[in-house]
Amino acid sequence: MEVSPLNINRGPLLVFSGQSNIPLAQEICQHLGIPLGRSETVKFTNDNIIVQYEESLREGDVFIVQSFSTPVSDAIMELMLLIDAAKSASAGRVTAVIPYYSYARSDKKDAPRISIAGRLVADLLQEAGADRILTMTLHSSQVHGFFKVPVDHLSSDRILGEHFQRVVPHAHEGVVLAPDAGSIKRAAAIAHRLNSGLAFIDKQRTSDTTVDPRALIGDVQGKNVFIVDDEISTAGSLVEAVNFAKRMGAKDVYVAVTHGVYTGPAVERIRALDAVQVASTNTVLVPESKIEGSGGKMHVLSVAQLFADAIRNIHTGESVSTLFE
Structure with missing residues (x-):
């Protein structure tokens, strides 16, 4: 009897x-060549939730996708x-596939009497x-340490880099810009892929709630600038970064992030933004x-193939890190 490559x-x-x-999840299953499993979730009028699987899970290698x-x-x-x-249904192994782990931002006790929600x-x-756990682009890599089970941490760097190369001719002549010092490592990885320049914005805290740009380290004068970050929420920091880059002489500005959360005034801010486009992946459903409300500036990139490859490798016992070599 021939053994399926997804059942080794x-x-x-x-x-x-x-x-x-x-x-x-449906797109991931298309790449894997299997149907999406059948389950039902019901939310009652009292806000209680009940879930039920509609097929057998016995001894199965179960992956549950939830952002x-x-x-x-x-x-x-x-x-x-x-x-x-x-x-409870006797699954052999259960992997939580969390494309966007939002509580990764709560990774330290940076104020008195608060919870480290990422660990909780x-x-x-x-x-x-x-x-x-299978996830992508955690806000802080130290969140790995909150888990006692194996964590596979995927990166969207290749997808973002390839996107810049598709939309901008001679992308290698541009500059990848980190909006703050904490994003330098990610920006450097994408700059390496593009063989382009690298810059970052140095910020200083002016109050308990305000951080203002102080200087731009690097040269963006007359060059296409690629701003990369882990996520966009209200787009306040993005507006600040784009405006600062333009003041420093940037030519055209392109933005790409992993998680497009787009809350509050984000869409309106992006529509008015002096940037050619803002791209995010589909780790969050946009x-x-x-x-449409962004005036055509917002684009969505798919990470389904990468998640499918990672799930396949986990299932068959192969290395996930080889996907980034």
Whole structure:
């Protein structure tokens, strides 16, 4: 009997999805050549959630796709219920696939009497029964340490770099700009892929709530500038970075981030932004209405193939890190 390449080391590969990003889960399954697993989630009038699988999971290698996007608390609760239900249904292994782990921003105690929510959510997922975590572009790599189970941390650097090369002729003549010192490592990796220049904005805190740009380290005068970051939320920091780059003599500005959260006034700010385009990946589901509201500036890049490859390698016991070599 011929053995399927997706059924080598353990039970059958099964991929399910919570409600937060079903289109991404469906696209992942298309690349894997398997159907998306059948499950049902019901939210009662008292806000309680119930989940139920509609097929057998016994001894299966189960992957559950769920981004922590709005409403975040519902997404986390649904994922924990799906994990718990899978373990109760005798799944062989359960991997939580979290394309966007929003609580990664809460990674340290930087104020008195607060919770390190990134660690708390990690504890909850493990207590629910997650055997493994697959995620992308955590705000801080130290979030790895919050988990006692294996974590595979994917990077969107290749996808963002290839996007710049597609939309900008001679991208290697441009400059990748990190909007702050914390983004330098990511910007440097993409600059290396493009064989381009590198710059970053040095900021100083002027109050408890305000951080202003102080200097631009690097040369952007007359050059195309590629701003990269982990996510866009309200787009306030993005507006600041783009405006500062233009004041420093940048030619055209292109933006690409991993997580396009786009909350509050983000769409209106992007529409008025002095940038050619703003791209994000589909780790977060971006409604078509927001894309249209940006005046054609917002674009969505797919990471489904990368997640599919990672899931395949995890299932067959191959290295995930080889995907980035």
